[in-house]
Amino acid sequence: MAKSSWKFNKKWPVTQWARAACSTWCATSYSYAIHHVFTRSSALVIIVFALQQQPQQNFVVVGTGIAGLTHALRVANFGKVAVLSKGTAGSDGSTAYAQGGVCAALAPTDSPQKHAHDTLLAGSHVNDPVVVDVVCQEGPELVLELAEFGAQFTRMSAYDDNASDEQFHLCTEGGHSQPRVVHAQDATGAEISRALLERVKSHPNITLHDRHAAVALVTSPDRSAVAGIDCLAFDDDEHSTTTLGKPVRFAAPCVCLATGGCGQIYPITTNPAGSTGDGVALATALGAVTDGMEFVQFHPTALAAPPPPGEKPTGRAFLVSEAVRGAGAKLVDANGDAVCRGGMGDLAPRDQVARDIYAAITRQMSDSPAAPQHVFLDAQAVEASGPKGKGGFALKFPTIDAELRRRGIDVSRGDLIPVAPACHYQCGGVCTDLDGRVLGTTSLRVTNMGRTRKSKQRRSRSRSAGRRASGEERAPERVLVHAHGPSSHHRHAQPIAGLFAAGECSSTGLHGANRLASNSLLEGLVFGKRAADAAKLHLKMVRAEGVDVGELALDAPWPFGFDVEACPGEVDVAKAVEESAMQVTAELQALMMSHCGIVRTTRGLLRAAEGVQELGIRLSEIRASGGAVASRVLALVECEFLHAYAREVVNAALHRRENRGLHYNVDHCGDQTEGLEVARSEVVS
Structure with missing residues (x-):
């Protein structure tokens, strides 16, 4: 590294000192943070714990699931890429836990049109049909490309010695009219993550940053465009008990949010602990609009058995894949009666199956308060599908079988599998267009990015004047805005310059x-x-x-309190803030489960709205009590993200005056073919 040319001047204000250092060392991309600034006698003492040059970043990707890793690989040949993971890359998102598979119309009897039909039917036709067609058409090629990347998908030869090694084994899952689910036994997500991560780690333009939690988007001084992202960085040791994060800034013109969902707004979820709605909270703070937030999917069959003796609960429910029912398992109640009695039976869409289970559990408990708060999955038909009429369950679902045996459940000896619904997936999120650009209520264009150099301003004005003089005007940026469901009144929203989203944190219009x-x-x-x-x-x-x-990001304010005196007891303050935030999180989860779960009522939703508002006041008080230290406590930041997400869910649920898909309010009778849409207004402040 070349020796820097600046010299420290103790008469400078702290901000001027930091700018001089960073503009010299960090040029257009940097990662720096000032831990404390305080006065000792008459001398200015500055402790800097992370001031270092970073390679220039052209792209920042937040999240290491299938969406984030795919995005990183696709842009890596065009510039430097920083990939941020709240935990360890590949293991902190939901992709690694996906069991069932990834669907694509690959069977000779299947087609993208049939796939699109099933998708629209499952989504109660609230989907954007244009998006559905695009995804179903482009899907097969991309799934085949995953196999070329090295993903070891299960082939037909695994179950049939006479079958070709080239032919994928395709499963059938709920809502599908054709077998089209490509899988790697029952650990598909883990295999996809492995294959993508292997390529990401070997790419010279991609740098992985583990234990970096995004906390705020950086914008240009006039807030006209995204210029990077601020994070809290923690020790590399994932078992570290350090509560305080170190502020780090990444400057980049392109930021892609691929942060996953928000399962942690409910007490029981199949999502990992890091699923706290980060992407939605980050984007909405910048003016992004949301859609479909009321549609929270509860997976019907999360394992309802306690962990082995002596093992602490992880907070993440183990999923019993829908593919188990696709292979022939049946849901039964405590009396052995069928749970699902509709036309599609156990393979109905998840919203229907989850409500059937909810109703069965309610009946059981009304008959006897001591009845189990779960139903059972009878997988004997799957077990009998193995060679010589046994061993089929372990053959087809080895990961699930191993976990069941760990908990004392053995399908081979006839045991039933206890299951109950758990929060699994958020169909809504921040609105994007067909190109994954996040949509905001105002047009934030790259041509309006605030410049700090007058020469650039003069060049820009000269070019504009030249175009006007010649009668030439720049063509407006192409805007593709879907108008699905209740977001129709957002049809005039336009892309936020430099901000993209993919995966569960986004609302593309696919799921309805x-x-x-x-x-x-x-x-x-x-x-x-x-x-x-x-x-x-x-x-x-x-x-x-x-x-x-880089210069734009340098001019942007930090969300952390650098310009305060050091707090002698900051560790104790941080622990107190963390404990208070965790208590609020637990109360928020209980509130959402009680009043905004699988089955809802208008009175319950109004109570949820009041409760969310009250918890918001508590969070403000916690932040104020912790001062600048509070901004560096991840538990508080995540609780604030959860609160922002819950507010969006409750608000959207109150404004949907019908039963549609995953949103079921007993005060509204049945599904309606024509939705009664209500213009969104803030119910919860």
């Missing part, structure tokens, strides 16, 4: 009122790629405009 099984991984693939294509175009525009994003 209920996600079709195994469409989630497919959406991550398709929109991870589409958002990458749009990000590359955006980077090209930024370069053509001559915008210095």
Whole structure:
């Protein structure tokens, strides 16, 4: 590294000192943080714990699931990429836990049109049909490309010695009219993550940053465009008990949010602990609009058995894949009677099956308060499908079988599997267009990015004057805005410059009122790629405009309190803030489960709205009590994200005056063919 040319001047204000250091060392991309600034006698003492030059970042990807890793690989040949993971890359998102598979119309009897039909039917036709067609058409090629990347999907030869090794074994899951689920036994997500991570780690332009929790988007001084992201960085040791994070900033003209869902707003979820709605909270703070937030999917069959003796609960429910029912398992209640009695039976869409189980549990408990708060999955038909009429369950679902045996459940000896619904997937999120660009209520364009150099302003004005003089006007940026469901009144929203989203944190219009099984991984693939294509175009525009994003990010304020005196007891303060935030989180989860769960009432939703508002006041008090230290406590940041997400869910649920898909309010009678849409207004402040 070349020796820096600046010299420290003790008469400078702290901000001027930091800018001089960072502009010299960090040029257009940097990661720095000032831990404390305080006065000792008459001398200014500054402790800097993370001031270092970073390679120039052209792209930042937040999240390491299928959407984030796909996006990173697609843009890596066009510039430097920083990939941020709240935990360890590949293991902190939901992709690694996906059992069932990724669906695509690959069977000779299948077609993208049939796949699209099933997707629209499962989504109660609240989906955007254009998006559905695009995903179903582009999906097969991208799934085959995953196999070329090295994903070891299960082949027909695993079950039939006479079958070809080239032919995928395709499963059938709930809502699918054809077998179209490509899988790697019952650990598909883990295999996809392995294959993608292997390529990401070997790419010279991609840098993985583990234990970096995104807390705020950085914008240009006039807030006209995204210029990077602020994070809290923690020790590399994932078992570290350090509560305080170190503020780190990444400057980049393109930021893709692939943060996953928000299962942690409920006490029982199949999502990992890091699923706290980060992407939605980050984007909405910048003016992004949301859609479909009321559609929270509860997976019907989460394992309802306690962990082995001596093992602490992890907070994440173990999922018993829908593919188990696709292979022939049946849901029964405590009396052995069938739970699902509709036309599609156990393979009905998840919203219907979850409500059937909810009703069965309610009946059981009304008959006897001591009745189990779960139903059972009878998998003997699957067991009998193995060679010589036994061993089929362990053959087809080895991961699930191993976990069941760990908990004392053995399907081979006839044991039933106790299951109950658990929060699994958020069909809503921040609105994006067909190119994965996040939509906001105002147009934030790259051509309006605030410049700090007068020469650039003069060049820009000269170019504009030249175009006007010649009668030439720049063509407006193409805006593709879907108008699905209740977001129709957002049809005039336009892309936020430099901000993209893919995967569960986004609302693309694919899922509608209920996600079709195994469409989630497919959406991550398709929109991870589409958002990458749009990000590359955006980077090209930024370069053509001559915008210095690093300088813009340097001018942006930090969300952390650097300009305060050091707190002698900051560790104790941080622990107190953390404990208070965790208590609020637990209360929020209980509130959402009681009043905004599988089955809802208008009175319950109003109570949820009041409760969310009260908890918001508590959070403000906690932040105020912790001062600047509070901004560096991840538990508080995540609780604030959860609160923002819950507010969106309750608000959307109150404004849908019908039963549609995953949203079921007993005060509204039946599904309606025509939705009564209500213009959204803030119910919860």
